[in-house]
Amino acid sequence: MPDLDDLAASADPAAADGGVGIVVPQDFVHDKPFTFKSGQTLPGFTLRYETYGELNATRDNAILICHALSGDHHCAGRHKADDRKPGWWDNLIGPGKAVDTNRFFVICTNCLGGCSGSTGPSSLNPETGRSYGITFPFVTIHDMVRAQKLLMDHLGVLTLHAVIGGSMGGMQAMLWAILYPSFVRRLLAMATTAREGAQAIAFNEVGRQAIMQDPAWSQGNYPADGGPRVGLAIARMMAHITYLSDASMDRKFGRRKRADAANGDAYNFDIQFEVESYLRYQGQSFINRFDANSYLYITRALDQFDLAYAYGSLEAAFAPVQAETLVVGFTSDWLFPPEQNRNIALALLRAGKRACYTELATDLGHDSFLLESEDLYALVRGFLERSHETVVDFSI
Amino acid sequence: MPDLDDLAASADPAAADGGVGIVVPQDFVHDKPFTFKSGQTLPGFTLRYETYGELNATRDNAILICHALSGDHHCAGRHKADDRKPGWWDNLIGPGKAVDTNRFFVICTNCLGGCSGSTGPSSLNPETGRSYGITFPFVTIHDMVRAQKLLMDHLGVLTLHAVIGGSMGGMQAMLWAILYPSFVRRLLAMATTAREGAQAIAFNEVGRQAIMQDPAWSQGNYPADGGPRVGLAIARMMAHITYLSDASMDRKFGRRKRADAANGDAYNFDIQFEVESYLRYQGQSFINRFDANSYLYITRALDQFDLAYAYGSLEAAFAPVQAETLVVGFTSDWLFPPEQNRNIALALLRAGKRACYTELATDLGHDSFLLESEDLYALVRGFLERSHETVVDFSI
Numbered sequence A, B: 001m002p003d004l005d006d007l008a009a010s011a012d013p014a015a016a017d018g019g020v021g022i023v024v025p026q027d028f029v030h031d032k033p034f035t036f037k038s039g040q041t042l043p044g045f046t047l048r049y050e051t052y053g054e055l056n057a058t059r060d061n062a063i064l065i066c067h068a069l070s071g072d073h074h075c076a077g078r079h080k081a082d083d084r085k086p087g088w089w090d091n092l093i094g095p096g097k098a099v100d101t102n103r104f105f106v107i108c109t110n111c112l113g114g115c116s117g118s119t120g121p122s123s124l125n126p127e128t129g130r131s132y133g134i135t136f137p138f139v140t141i142h143d144m145v146r147a148q149k150l151l152m153d154h155l156g157v158l159t160l161h162a163v164i165g166g167s168m169g170g171m172q173a174m175l176w177a178i179l180y181p182s183f184v185r186r187l188l189a190m191a192t193t194a195r196e197g198a199q200a201i202a203f204n205e206v207g208r209q210a211i212m213q214d215p216a217w218s219q220g221n222y223p224a225d226g227g228p229r230v231g232l233a234i235a236r237m238m239a240h241i242t243y244l245s246d247a248s249m250d251r252k253f254g255r256r257k258r259a260d261a262a263n264g265d266a267y268n269f270d271i272q273f274e275v276e277s278y279l280r281y282q283g284q285s286f287i288n289r290f291d292a293n294s295y296l297y298i299t300r301a302l303d304q305f306d307l308a309y310a311y312g313s314l315e316a317a318f319a320p321v322q323a324e325t326l327v328v329g330f331t332s333d334w335l336f337p338p339e340q341n342r343n344i345a346l347a348l349l350r351a352g353k354r355a356c357y358t359e360l361a362t363d364l365g366h367d368s369f370l371l372e373s374e375d376l377y378a379l380v381r382g383f384l385e386r387s388h389e390t391v392v393d394f395s396i
Helices: A004-009 A013-017 A141-155 A168-179 A198-212 A215-220 A231-241 A246-250 A274-287 A292-304 A309-310 A313-319 A336-351 A364-369 A374-385 B004-009 B012-019 B142-153 B168-179 B198-211 B215-220 B228-241 B246-252 B274-286 B291-306 B307-311 B312-318 B338-350 B364-371 B374-385
Strands: A024-028 A043-050 A060-068 A104-107 A158-166 A185-189 A324-328 A355-360 B025-032 B045-052 B062-066 B106-109 B160-166 B185-190 B324-330 B356-358
Touching: A004 A024, A013 A374, A043 A141, A060 A141, A060 A168, A060 B307, A104 A141, A141 A168, A158 A168, A158 A374, A168 A185, A168 A309, A168 A313, A168 B246, A185 A336, A185 A374, A198 A231, A198 A292, A198 B228, A198 B246, A198 B274, A215 A231, A215 A292, A231 A274, A231 A292, A231 A364, A231 B198, A246 A274, A246 B198, A274 B198, A309 A313, A313 A336, A324 A336, A324 A364, A324 A374, A336 A355, A355 A374, A355 B045, A374 B364, B025 B142, B045 B142, B062 B142, B062 B168, B106 B142, B142 B168, B142 B291, B160 B168, B160 B374, B168 B185, B168 B291, B168 B307, B168 B312, B185 B374, B198 B228, B198 B291, B215 B291, B228 B274, B228 B291, B228 B364, B246 B274, B307 B312, B312 B338, B324 B338, B324 B364, B338 B356, B356 B374
Parallel strands: A060 A104, A060 A158, A158 A185, A185 A324, A324 A355, B062 B106, B062 B160, B160 B185, B185 B324, B324 B356
Antiparallel strands: A024 A043, A043 A104, B025 B045, B045 B106
């Protein structure tokens, strides 16, 4: 385990800002057949991951971070000293931070089916020498979690101090506590749901249609340097709106017009409002880092995730859970609303488990779990400290 | 004015259900130059419209109905006896209904820039013999209202008993009361806004991008039988979600699966959930009745509508208003939320006008104004009856 003084004395410039410093992603290669829930198999797979901090002698200080739809394994630190941005949850994870890498061995891995180094539809199929495309096995949250477990075993982790995830990461975290009850001591799920409602499925379906109706999708068999870039950008622009909130968009953009459109009304279909410019940028930057087929697979995994359907009831699903659970909902999250988060804790409580629901008042929408919040940090810190205590808060 | 007994004795089968019966749309041809707010001109234009009931001798019993983005002039009755559906507001308009065609002369016209018979981007440009496409003048709500006024003059209407509209129709109705104060006695606006927020602009922009990035859009110069059908369907699917609510979609579809997908999980990207099937149907049926360029023009008109920006403040915008106003918001409308509706009435009140805001508790979302509601009918009926009385209800 690194010593705080060692870190403070480090010459690493990135660590000077209190972060985990320069991080080198690793690859875990599982070279045995892996059978998906669908019955399809792969001869093996790779998971790309990062770790921060060190595994202790008793191998019980590991914390697994599970990412959301468009996230990846890079959740803290920088790959290069001059990276414009650190990992996506760098505000939460690091030495002395809420998820304290001086104490914990933190692991984050790109999910199976993803496109940031882990095996997914864009990976080469060794049998054909071409990308799998949509011949890739159908992926479920269940498959993602089972693959992660193989990585934990590979790393020598004996127990997880906690599994933490927001959105799709929260789904994975719940399933971890269900599939490997004795392995998971604490479950921290945020801005998530035990099953999506019709509206969330509907938005995902529009995104999939935007991709699949793009001629460049070519039935999923597009070249690595091509593909349905237009469809993927449209899907991302739309989805991005659902991650924010009306209030946060109004505060950030309102009806502000671009400088070149500010002098009177623009009588054309070019960008006029700042929010249009922002969305187009979101769409364009996404297509440079995300694979369209992965987007199809992962949104389908989200839509099919349904604990009550899979186990008969939510209480039955949670029956084996041994983990202490904290579920955090955010008032402005309209994609996976507070009620859906609260229902998780309620079902755990009905199943006789230690569970707690807390709601944070934010106006930042679904992405609230990613944003800087001392309230959230204090909750996470306290939850990781405590041993066996249940605080129930059903305030809305 | 038709007599109730005459109507009851009519042999018209469609009238037997209490509706206005068979309706024949009319065309109003304005053959003088028309200058748009943008400064661009047309040598003339056509408005397609329908009327129900008869104009009285004093020409003061007319009610103008203004439609929303995807609506048209056909708001009551049927074109053929075996039409599957009547006009879009047939539940509200008809003999003895809330907007009583036994008493009122009701007019509804497809908006300028539309694609259901009125002059718009898909109309032939007489100078080129081809569709205008995006050479059509930029259209604003202001232009739509001015064109409607020419139709009112043509019909010999001396004063409007009321202007009624929901969503974009509400914007038109407000502008009617501002531009022609002495002409409008009552203003009834529902599920509308004096200006869209960033989120609504964002959704419109994603729809426009879906259309304009579709290769078949061809910079707006597509043939009448072609065009960006994929992009328009995507735009419609997404927009349709914003017209409903999470609760109504859950009640209508939930996570119900299609019969052919019901036996276990479907491991492919075909339709699995009922809501997916419904949305695809919505997209496909829309492309058969709507022009993609009209969609661009009209959404842009929606985004640019901003009374406070145009007049300095909302109170200044409403300064000339003489109409009695009723604004109706719907609790589940997240596209043009209750607060935006209430703000209209508040500004009118601050400007010293007779205005009233009422909120109806529905879970049907933005489209609540279109749905069957005895509460709404009673409000409309009462509002059309009263002369000069103000009831203010700011309850939420």
